[in-house]
Amino acid sequence: MNAFSYVRPRTLSDGLRLLRSGASALAGGTDLLGLMKDGLARPELLVDLTGIEGLRGWSRAKGKGLRIGALTPLVELEEAEELHRAMPILRESLRDAATLQLRTMGTVGGNLLQRNRCWYFRDQATACWLKGGTKCFAVEGENRLHAILGAHECVAVAPSDLVPALIAYDAEIALASSRGRRTMKLADLYVAPHGRERREHVLRPGELITEVRVSESALARKGAFQKAMERKAWSFALVSVAAAARIERGVARDVRLVLGGVAPIPWRVVAAERGLEGSGFDEAACAEAADRALQGAAPLRDNGYKLPLARELVRRTLRSLVV
Amino acid sequence: MTRITVTVNGAREETAVEAHESLLTTLRERLGLPGSKNACEQGECGSCSVLLDDVLVCACLVLAASVDGREVRTVESLADGSALDPVQRAFVETGAVQCGFCTPGLVVATHALLRENPEPSLAEIREALSGNLCRCTGYGQIVEAVQRAAKTMYLHGLDDE
Numbered sequence: 001m002n003a004f005s006y007v008r009p010r011t012l013s014d015g016l017r018l019l020r021s022g023a024s025a026l027a028g029g030t031d032l033l034g035l036m037k038d039g040l041a042r043p044e045l046l047v048d049l050t051g052i053e054g055l056r057g058w059s060r061a062k063g064k065g066l067r068i069g070a071l072t073p074l075v076e077l078e079e080a081e082e083l084h085r086a087m088p089i090l091r092e093s094l095r096d097a098a099t100l101q102l103r104t105m106g107t108v109g110g111n112l113l114q115r116n117r118c119w120y121f122r123d124q125a126t127a128c129w130l131k132g133g134t135k136c137f138a139v140e141g142e143n144r145l146h147a148i149l150g151a152h153e154c155v156a157v158a159p160s161d162l163v164p165a166l167i168a169y170d171a172e173i174a175l176a177s178s179r180g181r182r183t184m185k186l187a188d189l190y191v192a193p194h195g196r197e198r199r200e201h202v203l204r205p206g207e208l209i210t211e212v213r214v215s216e217s218a219l220a221r222k223g224a225f226q227k228a229m230e231r232k233a234w235s236f237a238l239v240s241v242a243a244a245a246r247i248e249r250g251v252a253r254d255v256r257l258v259l260g261g262v263a264p265i266p267w268r269v270v271a272a273e274r275g276l277e278g279s280g281f282d283e284a285a286c287a288e289a290a291d292r293a294l295q296g297a298a299p300l301r302d303n304g305y306k307l308p309l310a311r312e313l314v315r316r317t318l319r320s321l322v323v
Numbered sequence: 324m325t326r327i328t329v330t331v332n333g334a335r336e337e338t339a340v341e342a343h344e345s346l347l348t349t350l351r352e353r354l355g356l357p358g359s360k361n362a363c364e365q366g367e368c369g370s371c372s373v374l375l376d377d378v379l380v381c382a383c384l385v386l387a388a389s390v391d392g393r394e395v396r397t398v399e400s401l402a403d404g405s406a407l408d409p410v411q412r413a414f415v416e417t418g419a420v421q422c423g424f425c426t427p428g429l430v431v432a433t434h435a436l437l438r439e440n441p442e443p444s445l446a447e448i449r450e451a452l453s454g455n456l457c458r459c460t461g462y463g464q465i466v467e468a469v470q471r472a473a474k475t476m477y478l479h480g481l482d483d484e
Contacts, residue, residue: 006325006342006388026386033345033384034365046342048389073378099454100432101381102366233453234367 001036008048012055012210016178018047019206025049027071028106030098031114039124040115040131055109055210060086066214070109074162078103087214089223089242093165096227099234109209112163112173112189116156116200116264117236118146130154130193143300145238148307150263152194155300157261163190164242164258164266165225169218174211177204186212192264200264221246221254226317228261228309237261239310241317250280250322257293257318262310269293272314281322290314327391331356332400340387347371347382350397358398358427369455372428372435373397379435381454398427401434409479410434413472414465421459429455433469441477443469 009015019025024043026032027050035041049055055071058080066086068077077083078094097103097111115121120128120137127133130153138146138155146155163186171186189201203209223244229235240260245252255276259267272292279285290311297307324339331354338353345364350356350373359382360370366381373382374396382395401408407415410433420426429452436443436451443451448469449462457465 001343004342006386008389008391026389029384029386030366033386036343037364046386048386050389075378099369100435100451101369101372101379101454104378105366105380105384233450 002039002042004043005045006048007045008051010051010053012052012176012208013178015047015049015052016176016206016208018045019178019208020045021205023047023206025208027110028073030102030106031110035115038122040122049208058083063216065216066219068108068212068214070107070112070209070211072108074103074106074108074111075100077108077162086219087169087223089165089168089225089244090162092223092225093161093227093240093242096229096233096235097161108162108212111160112186112209112212113201113203114159117159118154118156121156128154130156130198132198139300142302144302145236145261146300146303147263148297148299148303148310149259149267149294150192150265151298152192152264154193154198154264156193156200156264158190158200158264158266159236159261160266161225161227161237161240161260164240164260165223166212166214167258167266167268168223168242168244168256169214169221170256171218172213172215173209174213175203175207176210177207179206181210183213187266187268190265218244218254221256222321224317224320226313226320228313239306239313241310241313243314243317243321245276245281245321247281247321252276252279252281252321257289257314259293259310259314262297262306271295276318281318283319286315286318289318325388325391327388329390329392330394332396342386342388344387345383346373346375346385346387346390346395349387350382350395356397356399359431360424360427362424367456368425368428369432369452370425370428372431372455374431374435379432396431398431401430409475410437410468410472413468413475417464417468417471419460419464419468425455425457425459429457429465433472436469437473437476441480442473445470 023045026048055069058068077090120126129136221244227240228238242258245255255273272289362368362370366384371382
């Protein structure tokens with residue numbers, strides 16, 4: 001690890017002031033410290049956010065939806081019974097994420113901003129395109145775990161399990177910096193690295209995610225999450241699928257379908273959602289949506305298996321909303 | 324260097340640490356507690372599992388500077404002199420130890436599990452310990468050890484009442 005200074009501010013405004021250029025924000029540390037140990041992040045100053053009051057925990061005020069503080073440990077979202085009743089997909093998506101130790105340490109904000117797991121990106125000695133090099137080594141190299149959809153210069157995939165689940169509920173994020181505050185749709189945070197955008201998200205320098213919000217109307221949706229892994233535990237998703245819909249008298253409204261592990265961003269498939277609108281998630285509708293979800297897929301040498309895997313996982317996840 | 328005060332296994336410790344130093348390094352190299360093992364350094368293997376404010380974490384991914392004023396419990400807190408605690412005894416009795424490197428982390432993780440869930444199912448045991456990798460035993464005896472420890476601790480709890 002490089003040499004750095006360490007500060008642990010007590011207030012958000014102090015934290016934001018300290019986040020000048022060359023500084024990195026530290027929350028659970030499960031991704032950042034690994035990156036620093038591997039020389040992939042070299043901050044001069046580490047601003048430890050864990051001492052800041054008010055960014056941890058969640059609340060659901062009547063009619064005002066759900067608010068989840070960015071510093072809330074993942075395990076809290078997974079274990080809180082009241083939250084499980086309000087939004088069961090949170091536990092479903094976190095249950096198979098990482099390990100218990102990493103979920104007790106890891107935070108919601110950190111999960112949303114974790115870097116990709118491409119082995120070329122994670123290898124300090126490899127100057128891949130995303131790190132400023134000239135080429136993506138995965139395109140012609142080992143690409144078993146890489147993108148089949150939506151990739152440009154970089155074929156790494158969006159790794160989070162929680163994020164597709166949140167996007168299926170139209171989650172918004174609140175952002176703060178020393179210059180002000182803004183909100184955006186969580187889905188808009190992510191960008192497929194391309195051209196001059198050699199990054200996975202559009203968070204500005206010095207900006208923090210402070211909160212995740214899910215509206216009351218979205219909480220009325222029924223949701224489902226499924227994840228395919230290489231083994232039954234402690235594995236990133238080969239493919240994950242989050243689906244949600246408001247189901248009234250057997251008819252689906254506000255359908256959302258979001259895939260993880262298949263594209264550089266959480267892959268929301270509006271065409272498939274539209275096809276399911278007004279359906280009853282019957283076999284035929286789910287199978288057609290699964291086909292639509294994979295439209296335009298361009299597998300690499302070693303990841304063609306993701307196509308049938310994703311198709312079947314989409315079909316099953318959608319069906320599980322009604323059976 | 325930063326000075327920190329941390330309660331380790333019930334005792335107040337004051338020590339100076341580097342900014343980049345992990346809690347694991349502090350425990351092993353400054354506080355004379357080598358029970359927590361240093362293996363992957365990336366939070367992937369669980370061999371450095373400790374309880375930080377009663378929460379199971381990987382000490383390799385915790386900055387020592389960040390534990391100022393907090394409480395840490397390591398595997399060294401479990402045995403009473405030479406008398407092993409029920410989890411440690413169960414690991415010995417079922418042969419859940421081969422090279423032994425993963426054992427302290429597994430023992431701490433087992434404590435964290437049984438405290439929350441005194442009668443875990445097989446699936447719950449496997450899930451709770453999935454962050455603790457063992458490359459020797461194949462996990463069969465480890466699961467058996469957890470079941471045995473659960474039974475002992477449960478019966479012991481009944482004796483106390």
